[in-house]
Amino acid sequence: MCEMPGGAAVDLFELLSVCVDLSMKAGEVVREVARGEMGLHAKDEHGDLTGVVPTLNEVQSGVDVVTSADLLAQGLIEGSLVCEFPGLRLVGEEVVGADDLKAVPADRSLVFRLGRGGEVQRRVVDMSEVVVYVDPLDGTREYVVGDRKLVFVMIGISYRGVAYAGVVHQPFEGECGRTIWCMEGYGCFDDHPDRSENLLTRVAPSRDTVVLVTTRSHHSEAVDVACAYLSADEVIRVGGAGYKILCLARGVADVYCYPSPGTKKWDTCAPEAILRVATGGKLTDFQNLPIDYDDTENVENYGILATRESEYHAVCSERLFGGGFCRWKELNERR
Structure with missing residues (x-):
């Protein structure tokens, strides 16, 4: 750093x-x-x-x-x-x-x-x-x-x-x-020349199901529990924090969930800005707190919860944190 x-x-x-x-x-x-x-x-x-x-x-x-x-x-x-x-x-x-x-x-x-x-x-x-x-x-x-x-x-x-x-x-x-x-x-x-792929002209697919994107290489019990709490119909496991957040902006997924420490502020700053400006999406850590990018001493995020639409973030937050944050801390300590 x-x-x-x-x-x-x-x-x-x-x-x-x-x-x-x-x-x-x-x-x-x-x-x-x-x-x-x-x-x-x-x-x-x-x-x-x-x-x-x-x-x-x-x-x-x-x-x-x-x-x-x-x-x-x-x-x-x-x-x-x-x-x-x-x-x-x-x-x-x-x-x-x-x-x-x-x-x-x-x-x-x-x-x-x-x-x-x-x-x-x-x-x-x-x-x-x-x-x-x-x-x-x-x-x-x-x-x-x-x-x-x-x-x-x-x-x-x-x-x-x-x-x-x-x-x-x-x-x-x-x-x-x-x-x-x-x-x-x-x-x-x-600057993508294909209108069907360009973020500004692409039409997000219409669906009645919830698609969740999460980690491929850092699988854990906490990830499985979070996916179950969010009742996702489909789970995409893929690498790269930037790619996962872009999946939300492109409408490929509805929610990105990673309930454990590991991602850093350089993983989230640019794609979070794009998600919010492009779609009105919302990203917090897994304590349901906004990431403070002015704090350069602590660069690690305690997990990520991001949604394509800010209103859906409130729904996911209630499902995940309605019973408090302690369950995620306990699951991560068992890793």
């Missing part, structure tokens, strides 16, 4: 533009590494490198790993943001040294040109109230085993503790990747 000290002021539109541009550039790095040696290493429970090169079977069984793509993408995004916005608070999943930071020119006007540029008014705020969360490669396990539709570059922008804006880039969607970005009060944008 890397965090920079607070600064003076920042234009959120310029910051978002730079983040969109850097996510695409990081996507190029991720694709390039995939064509050669991945530089695979295992991580321990604290996220530190162990020096061990895991086998493919160990990766598939759930060993936490990092690749050269994770580190190179982190160095590019972090190095460029620090150069463009000195003093910006930044929290990244990967730890890279000063020699590995790579600043590249970034476009401060990208969202003006690609979005409704003529309608944009500058949004300059106190930089000390902004935190940027970087997940340079969400879905590393899936990246290694070849399930690359689940791979994302994610950069979230929090303002006054709330997931306020963000970008998710899918490097392996189409020839040059797909990028979705948003900002509170401005809107959500998707």
Whole structure:
């Protein structure tokens, strides 16, 4: 994790533009590494490198790993943001040294040109109230085993503790990747050319059933109990926090439930902003509390409960927490 000290002021539109541009550039790095040696290493429970090169079977069984793509993408995004916005608070999943930071020119006007540029008014705020969360490669396990539709570059922008804006880039969607970005009060944008897949024009499937999406690699008794409490008709088990939240935004699923610690704020900041801005969805932790992104000392979330529609979140909360939170704490302590 890397965090920079607070600064003076920042234009959120310029910051978002730079983040969109850097996510695409990081996507190029991720694709390039995939064509050669991945530089695979295992991580321990604290996220530190162990020096061990895991086998493919160990990766598939759930060993936490990092690749050269994770580190190179982190160095590019972090190095460029620090150069463009000195003093910006930044929290990244990967730890890279000063020699590995790579600043590249970034476009401060990208969202003006690609979005409704003529309608944009500058949004300059106190930089000390902004935190940027970087997940340079969400879905590393899936990246290694070849399930690359689940791979994302994610950069979230929090303002006054709330997931306020963000970008998710899918490097392996189409020839040059797909990028979705948003900002509170401005809107959500998707560069996917197919109207049936584009987040803004896609028609969510109509159904009378409840579809729940949850973890594939961290199965537990708590997950099974939560799924039962929510009375889901269908359960999708898949990797990547970003992909699961995007399943809600796309209407593929109605609720994302993960009742245990494990996800981090860089996993949720960008996709939470997109979920809320695109569909009016809602995301909390598994104590039914909003995630405080201004707190950079505690980056781990106590689980996730997210729904495509905010009203349905209240229904799920009553089913899960009506009897109190203690049952989930007890189940997790038995893991």
